[in-house]
Amino acid sequence: MISLLQLTASDLKEQIINKLMIDRGIEVSEATGKDVYYALTSVVNEKITPQWFQTDKKYKSQxxxxxxxxxxxxxxxxLLESNLLNCGILDVTNVVLEELGFNPSEIYAAEHxxxxxxxxxxxxxxxxxxxxxxxxxxxxxxxxxxxxxxxxxxxxxxxxxxxxxxxxxxxxxxxxxxxxxxxxxxxxxxxxxxxxxxxxxxxxxxxxxxxxxxxxxxxxxxxxxxxxxxxxxxxxxxxxxxxxxxxxxxxxxxxxxxxxxxxxxxxxxxxxxxxxxxxxxxxxxxxxxxxxxxxxxxxxxxxxxxxxxxxxxxxxxxxxxxxxxxxxxxxxxxxxxxxxxxxxxxxxxxxxxxxxxxxxxxxxxxxxxxxxxxxxxxxxxxxxxxxxxxxxxxxxxxxxxxxxxxxxxxxxxxxxxxxxxxxxxxxxxxxxxxxxxxxxxxxxxxxxxxxxxxxxxxxxxxxxTNGITHRRWLLQANPELAKLITDVIGPQWIKRPKQLISLLKYSNDRSLLEKFDQVKHENKNALSNYIYQQTGILIDNQSIFDVQIKRLHEYKRQLLNIFHVIYLYNELKENPNQDLTPRTFIFGAKAAPSYHMAKEVIKLINTVASIVNYDKDIRGKLKVIFLENYNVSLAEKIIPAADISEQISTASKEASGTGNMKMMMNGALTLGTLDGANIEINDLVGNQNMFIFGLTSDQVLNYYQNGGYNARDIYNTDDRIRRILDQLNQGEFGIHDIEFKDIYYNILYHNDPYFVLKDFEPYLEAHELAERAYRDRATWMNMSVTNIAYSGKFSSDQTIQEYATDIWKIKRG
The missing domain is CATH 3.40.50.2000 (Glycogen Phosphorylase B;)
Incomplete structure (x- = not known):
């Protein structure tokens, strides 16, 4: 039997056609995307089953x-696209599917x-x-x-x-x-x-x-x-x-x-x-x-x-x-x-x-x-x-x-x-x-x-320290970037991801940086088109794509992010002519069904979006997008297009995070607190290649243990914060005047348990630094490539090697 690695385009095409006829009783001209999906998975399963058997047999004998x-x-x-990639025939399959008259992305999307x-x-x-x-x-x-x-x-x-x-x-x-x-x-x-x-x-x-x-x-x-x-x-x-x-x-x-x-x-x-x-x-x-x-x-x-x-x-x-x-x-x-x-x-x-x-x-x-x-x-x-x-x-x-x-x-x-x-x-x-x-x-x-x-x-x-598989999150999710990296440093990084560090030699090569920038621009175009299809909202492809995608929890502080959006909106309403680089804030998150406060934050994000996105006074300089039903497949669309990676948890609360690693690997710059793996990312790339702000974990733990923080003091002394909270309390962003009062009271009457107000000003300062850096494309792309170069350290291959050696004491088969 021909292995998948040996499968030619003509062999694969013939087998798909045969599967459609034998399993589903139809010809290619009659087949839907789902029909082709099942035919293709059947071909792959037929080839990997003997390997599955041989792997088990090998483990038993050894x-x-x-x-x-x-x-x-x-x-x-x-799994289909991932399995084709791991089998070494993803490129061949894409060619065959197009020859058969199908869009490969639509075939892969047939899988739930x-x-x-x-x-x-x-x-x-x-x-x-x-x-x-x-x-x-x-x-x-x-x-x-x-x-x-x-x-x-x-x-x-x-x-x-x-x-x-x-x-x-x-x-x-x-x-x-x-x-x-x-x-x-x-x-x-x-x-x-x-x-x-x-x-x-x-x-x-x-x-x-x-x-x-x-x-x-x-x-x-x-x-x-x-x-x-x-x-x-x-x-x-x-x-x-x-x-x-x-x-x-x-x-x-x-x-x-x-x-x-x-x-x-x-x-x-x-x-x-x-x-x-x-x-x-x-x-x-x-x-x-x-x-x-x-x-x-x-x-x-x-x-x-x-x-x-x-x-x-x-x-x-x-x-x-x-x-x-x-x-x-x-x-x-x-x-x-x-x-x-x-x-x-x-x-x-x-x-x-x-x-x-x-x-x-x-x-x-x-x-x-x-x-x-x-x-x-x-x-x-x-x-x-x-x-x-x-x-x-x-x-x-x-x-x-x-x-x-x-x-x-x-x-x-x-x-x-x-x-x-x-x-x-x-x-x-x-x-x-x-x-x-x-x-x-x-x-x-x-x-x-x-x-x-x-x-x-x-x-x-x-x-x-946690890790991510670079095969799915770079090689599969961002094929054009992966191809460019291979063109520059060779393919060895695919099996030895730490070799991405070789990119550092080219981080000041302007012609190469322009190629990296072009890949990012194409990914932003693709995401913009997807957003338009899903929401009907047109976004500026030249804007900063500021992304926060993760489970909705108070400690992850999506609230701090949307407070920043409200602040920018207030500033633009007062002065629409101010020099502000256009920004698109992209959210994806699910809240636990019984988590009232988290669901209130989702409602606030979407309510702010419904106002900001249609206000002609701000001249399209701000857009807020909440993409529903966040999952792995949606993450694969968003992450390659991200410019800024929001990793803004209350310090000491995020155990590690892996979204920070995925976006870093795709060239986004981290804007975050010194929490979880952000610290180890910072140790590698340095303060000059990311935007760090806010309380440290020691300061947070000290406040929890010894007190000394009063949210109402900040409310009383910072006009920006007082205006935002008053807008929530007075119903400016709600259909009813009671809407979002729970957020207002939670912050002021429960003393801002996740330090949103305390970190607000340094968060704004970090964003101003990020905007300034973004305007200088050569500098920004140098920072971006530097992040990609160091990201191999966070491959799950590295993590698993450490588990295998230090804890499990297992040997390779």
Missing amino acids: NNKQVYYLSMEFLIGR DAGLGNGGLGRLAACFLDSLASLNYPGHGYGIRYRYGLFEQRIIHGNQVELPDYWLKDPYPWETRNEKEAVVIQFHGDVHMFKRNDGTLEFKYENTDKVMAVPYDIPILGYENEVVNTLRLWSAEAVFQDNKGKSIGENKEFYRDLDHQHSIEQISGFLYPDDSSHEGRELRLKQQYFLVSSSIQNIIKYYKKTNRKSLSHLPEKVVVQINDTHPSLAIPEMMRILMDEERFSWDAAWKVTTNVFAYTNHTTLSEALETWPKDMLQNLLPRIYMIIEEINERFCKDIWLHHEELQHKVHEMAIIADDRVHMARLAIVGSFSINGVARIHTDILKKQEMKTFYSLFPERFNNK
């Missing part, structure tokens, strides 16, 4: 250690973004899987096959409206149902304890609710290396009892069974179900246990099938990375299986468990450090709760007996405290490695949020 990445999210985006994630956490997981395969490491992902994603966002009268994201409405061609690998998960029930003849304890479960976890496997392709790893997603299905052949009318249990089946299917029904009710919170907990139980059972089954040694040697062959706190129940689940099913003693099981698990922390926000009501967990997972209780007892006892200096801290370190189970503490106690995701984030964990744990387990804490 029997090297493998890593399993447990995550509630995998934001993989569309997989509804498997929400934000940076899930996109990071997807980048990591890409890098694992591309670096030839034996590493796989485990997640949940949600039938519905977070939601489809629509903006109606400025408001966010949530619609179901039924991404599986059409067949998903990349998944393979693997029913023979299904496992059973048990919830609720009674636990009975017996003493065996040898004196060990035996636990039996009765009256449990059984759920079938059926895996669907998605191939994860390495870049031009014929490695195919696996993302395994679990789907919840009912375990039906025998109804003894009764008809529907005779069997009173039938409708009860249907209700039961529906409740089970809800486990893999929605990404992040509404947690405003007890039922919703319990469903989230069910999802988390469903993920970890099915995955750990599967991992142990695979180990036993491929290894003769006992499970006491499991850490020699297996490492499980917990992506944030959501999969922390994997730790007691491993203990349950080892003790209850494999008859390990507690000490033997704990030794295995604590040498298998590694934990990545993604946040310093207290509300994101998950806790669960003790009663809920005990009722839903009685045996798991018993194990957590025992872990907690032994851990607290060890502190009390062997760490006198921490005795007074036992309550704030206990896994079960104040009738709640603290998942981050469970993850720390049960893991051999705890890592943050940017240098400052890890420092804050050590010195602030997890200081006591760091004093107890200093050897476990380490930093692994």
